[in-house]
Amino acid sequence: MGYLDKNRTDALNREKRERGIGNLDSPKNPFDYYEREYGTVPQDESRAPFRWVSEVSYKNVHRIVARGYDTTELMEEGYGVIEVLFVDYQARIPTVEEEKMLNYVMIMTLEDGLSSPAAISRIVARSKTFLTQACGAAIMAFGHAYGAYSAFGNRMDGYLKKMEEEDLSLEEAARQLVADNLHDEALGVSNLMLKDPAAQRMVARAEKLGVAGKYIEFQKEVVKAAQKASEEPVDLDMLGATAAVMLDLGFTPEATWSILAVTRSFGTGAHYIEEVERDGFLRLGEQLSPKEDYDGPEDRPVPPLKDREQFARSAVCKSPAEWKERFERMKEVRGSGFSIVEEIEDPSKKSGTKKVGRL
Amino acid sequence: MSREPTLKRKTALSYKTEEKTVMRGYSLSDLAEEGYSFYDAMFVLFQDRIPTEKEEKMLKYEMGVFLEHSMSPSAVGAIGVSAGRPNLPVCVAAAVSTFGGVHGPGAAHGYMLNKYLEKGFKEGKTVDEMAKKLVDDYMDAGRPVMGMGQPQHIDSDPRAEPIHLKQEELELEGVYLEFQRALEKYFHARRKEEGRSYVGVNVVGSGNTALMEIGFSPNAGWCIGSVVRGFSCAAHALFNMKKGRAWGASRNEPMVQMIDLSMIKYVGPEDRIVPKQEERQEYAKKQKEEGEYKKWVI
Numbered sequence: 001m002g003y004l005d006k007n008r009t010d011a012l013n014r015e016k017r018e019r020g021i022g023n024l025d026s027p028k029n030p031f032d033y034y035e036r037e038y039g040t041v042p043q044d045e046s047r048a049p050f051r052w053v054s055e056v057s058y059k060n061v062h063r064i065v066a067r068g069y070d071t072t073e074l075m076e077e078g079y080g081v082i083e084v085l086f087v088d089y090q091a092r093i094p095t096v097e098e099e100k101m102l103n104y105v106m107i108m109t110l111e112d113g114l115s116s117p118a119a120i121s122r123i124v125a126r127s128k129t130f131l132t133q134a135c136g137a138a139i140m141a142f143g144h145a146y147g148a149y150s151a152f153g154n155r156m157d158g159y160l161k162k163m164e165e166e167d168l169s170l171e172e173a174a175r176q177l178v179a180d181n182l183h184d185e186a187l188g189v190s191n192l193m194l195k196d197p198a199a200q201r202m203v204a205r206a207e208k209l210g211v212a213g214k215y216i217e218f219q220k221e222v223v224k225a226a227q228k229a230s231e232e233p234v235d236l237d238m239l240g241a242t243a244a245v246m247l248d249l250g251f252t253p254e255a256t257w258s259i260l261a262v263t264r265s266f267g268t269g270a271h272y273i274e275e276v277e278r279d280g281f282l283r284l285g286e287q288l289s290p291k292e293d294y295d296g297p298e299d300r301p302v303p304p305l306k307d308r309e310q311f312a313r314s315a316v317c318k319s320p321a322e323w324k325e326r327f328e329r330m331k332e333v334r335g336s337g338f339s340i341v342e343e344i345e346d347p348s349k350k351s352g353t354k355k356v357g358r359l
Numbered sequence: 360m361s362r363e364p365t366l367k368r369k370t371a372l373s374y375k376t377e378e379k380t381v382m383r384g385y386s387l388s389d390l391a392e393e394g395y396s397f398y399d400a401m402f403v404l405f406q407d408r409i410p411t412e413k414e415e416k417m418l419k420y421e422m423g424v425f426l427e428h429s430m431s432p433s434a435v436g437a438i439g440v441s442a443g444r445p446n447l448p449v450c451v452a453a454a455v456s457t458f459g460g461v462h463g464p465g466a467a468h469g470y471m472l473n474k475y476l477e478k479g480f481k482e483g484k485t486v487d488e489m490a491k492k493l494v495d496d497y498m499d500a501g502r503p504v505m506g507m508g509q510p511q512h513i514d515s516d517p518r519a520e521p522i523h524l525k526q527e528e529l530e531l532e533g534v535y536l537e538f539q540r541a542l543e544k545y546f547h548a549r550r551k552e553e554g555r556s557y558v559g560v561n562v563v564g565s566g567n568t569a570l571m572e573i574g575f576s577p578n579a580g581w582c583i584g585s586v587v588r589g590f591s592c593a594a595h596a597l598f599n600m601k602k603g604r605a606w607g608a609s610r611n612e613p614m615v616q617m618i619d620l621s622m623i624k625y626v627g628p629e630d631r632i633v634p635k636q637e638e639r640q641e642y643a644k645k646q647k648e649e650g651e652y653k654k655w656v657i
Contacts, residue, residue, distance in 0.1 A: 004630060012630060021633065038630040041620035048614040050622060052430045052438075055602070056594050059429035063517050066427040066591070072521050080419035081587060082397065084426045088594040100394075107391040107400045111382040113375030119366035131466065131578050132585045136456035139589065142448045150447070191360075195377040198388040205392070254447055254600075258593030261448050262586055263397075265455065267382075269582030270372050270404050278369070346444045348600040 004038035012038060056088055067091040082106070089255040097209040098249055104205055105242055108198065109260045111267040116141040121268035122275040126282045131272050138268035142261040148186035149260055150347075152243040153253025155186065156215060174221035178229050188219055188240020189226040194233055199241035206245045213248035296334070372404070383407045398422065405579040413529040414573040418583075420525050421566045424518045425584050427591040431511075432457045437592035441599045442607040442617065450600075454592030458585040465567045465584045468505040469577025472538055472568070486534060490541030498549055506539070506564025507546055515559035522565040531572055539568040628655060 003009070017025070017034040024033040057066040064071045067087050074084060079093070082102045086094040094102070112118070117138035124134040144151040155177065163173035181187055193199045203220075206212040223236050246256040303311040317323035330338035362377075373382040380387045383403050390400060395409075398418040402410040410418070428434065437454035441447075460467060471493065479489035497504045509516045526536055543560050550558060563584070570580035607617035615621060634642040646652055 012632070015632060019632070019635070040623045040625050044615050044619065044621045047612075050615045050617060050619065052435075053603070053614070054429065054595065054598060056598050057427050057429040057591070059511065061512055061514065064428055070517075071424055071427050072517050075420045075424045075525075076521065080398070080423040081426055081590070084423050085590055088427060088591050089597075103397050104391040106397040107395065108380075108387055110397070110400050110404060111373045111387060112380060113373050114364040114366055114368055114370065115375075116365065119364065122366060122368065130459060131581055132458040133456050135582060135586050135589075136452035136454075139448045139452040139455060143446070196379055198379065201388055201392060252597075254597055255594070258447055258451050258597065259590060262451060262455075262589040262593060265586045265589060266401060266582060267372075267404060269579065269586060271370070272582075273405075273576070273578050274370060274372055275368075346605060347446055348444055348605065 002039055002042040009038055055091075085259060086250075089252070089259070090250050094249075095211075097211050101206055101209050101211045101245060102249060104202065105245055105260075106263045108202060108238070109242065109263040112264065114271075116146050117261075117264050117268045118271040121271045125272040125275040126279065128281040131269055134272040135265045135269050138265050138271075139261045142257060142264075145185035147257070147261060147264070148239060149243045149246070149257040150253040151184075151186035152188055152239060153247050153256055155181065156218060156244075156247065157253070160214065160218060170218060170221050171225070174218060174225040177222055178225040182226065182229055186239065187222070187226065188237060188243060189223050189230075189234050190237045191232055191234050192237045194235055199236045199238050202238075202241045202245060203236065206248065211245075211248055215244040215247035219244040371407075401583060402574070405576070405582075406574050408574075410573065413531055417526060417529050417531055417569055417573050421522060421569050422583060422587045424522065425562060425566055426587050428588065431588075432462045433588050433592050434595045437596040438599050439607075439617070441596040441603075442605060444600065444605050447593065447596060447600070450596035451589050451593045454596070455585050455589045458581070458588070463563055463581075463584055463588070464505055465563050465570070465581035466577040468563050468567045469571050469580055471505050472535060472571065473577065476534065476538065486537045487541045490538050491545045494542060494545040494549055498546075504542070504546055506567065507543070507560060508558040509561040512559070512561070514557065516561045516565075518562045519560045519565040522562070522569055523560075526565075526569045526572065531569070533572045535568045535572040539564060 004012075013034045013036070021033075023029075055067075057064065057071075059065065066074075066084065068091075069087055071084065074087070082099050083094055085102065086092055086098070120141050121134040121138040124137045125131075141147070142149075159173045159177045162168065162176070163170065168176070178187070178189075203212070203216055206216060219236065219240050223234075223240070226234050242260065243253075243256055246260070247253070251259065315326065317326055327338060330336050371383075373380065375381070382390075382400070385403060387400075390403070396415060396419070398415045399410060401418060402408055402414065433454040436457040437450040440450045440453040458464075475489045475493045476486070478484075479486065479492075484492070494504060523536065523540070526532060539560075543564070547557065550556070566584060567577075567580050570583060571577070575583065604612060604616065608619050609616055610619070
């Protein structure tokens, strides 16, 4: 389509200037609103046209190729999902031992009882959705506490880099990491697996297969440091074991995050199915929220609209002191968001090390 | 710290205690230690059984070949969402959620086969007869026959026939493959008879047939297919997040970007004056009377 022709543009702008449109002709605006163009930006022919650029894969009418390997040929040669994950994320075929290890990790990740992803999948299922919506929603449960693989991995990388730069021993680096992050959900050491040997078994398997490397070694030091620093018994947990193994298999923290979130999503598909089979669907308004679970303001009359100014309380603060007073007061209003602090940054290169939590 | 689940439910899938996580009665850790594959675990999860070696091989093939599909709605969805730089799982969730009535409609294909198998069983018809009936019913009604045709692989999906062949090689031919093969035969014959171009079986038609044959329900099969694609979509999103530009609109890139302003083609109503509030009622009534707006209603 391109820009509207000059005559029509001028005519429209003239009419609008005469009519005036709210504040759009305010002298405070750094532009003359009534000089603006209409229509879409013409096609840019000075640059190459848009293409879907990918290092990962391409396809044509007759083949699908990932990192140079035809995927049908990969299957015909006896490879499977595990190997294609290495191909897609690392552009390489894994060794037999690496394949075995990732297989092990994925089995361990497939099911986790009624934890957040399964709960979300079941909640979505009850609205009578497609199964894929529920599986997608379940993946969104992975954050920087539950399934905090990126946060864990990026932190490990950060301290390993620091170790090199500051010529620290592995033990010293682990001690610093623990001192800075002892109570963080992504430490990989906690009291969650004191009775369950699964995390230790996974690390032992990695060592037996010869795929254990610097991350497992470092995580073991982190466990020792955390055990010294903690007042309660703690040990390696599933996050710590799984993430360290994945990093030693050569996956980046973000690749680990996505691979394991997707792996868990298969399990949540089964939860979707079971939820529908057992409990059926919910209608809008069907579920009640008992008053005994409510701790907000007491029931009160709605003020007549004509009296609103009597009851209304402006949020506009005229001074920093006023602002601070209101801010603190609002922290008591649950659900207002004033007691949460976040630093939302671009997670392109790495994610999970920003502060996200309660004030 | 409370370790109570957010949602309390009776479930036959799994339980998790301080000592272990158990799926369908099997300790997950023991399954992994014993050397079972991830594919085996999918049978345990969805079917409550350990599969035969051949069934395990079939699932391995099907999942592997479906994992990566370069630029499909799912990958494009993941890349599109990644442009705003949310957390990576959001991109993957969007990708998996693109699977619906057209993109990878595995469950729809499965339910279609089951419906006609059931009908044939009740009416005492053969599989071949029911396949013909399905093709005729769908094509007479102008409905797309699930599992046939792919908009990019226009003359044959490179994954489709090899999946059928693998199923035959593994001697996993059952009622579903018989039905699907017959369906394809009648579908091709009818299109030929009508002078229409050849449309091959797609990966849903062959892959889902294999999944159903090795015992997965339509939704379980759909879950397996849709979610396994999530792995590659995550890689596409990650590539764009790590090596591409946020927003996909930079004018400093040598190539015009995905949502560069010049990519927009507008075909809606012409630019027009916004009526003042005092003009509104009369303006709105006139608009309704004239009815021009109706052609834009979506």
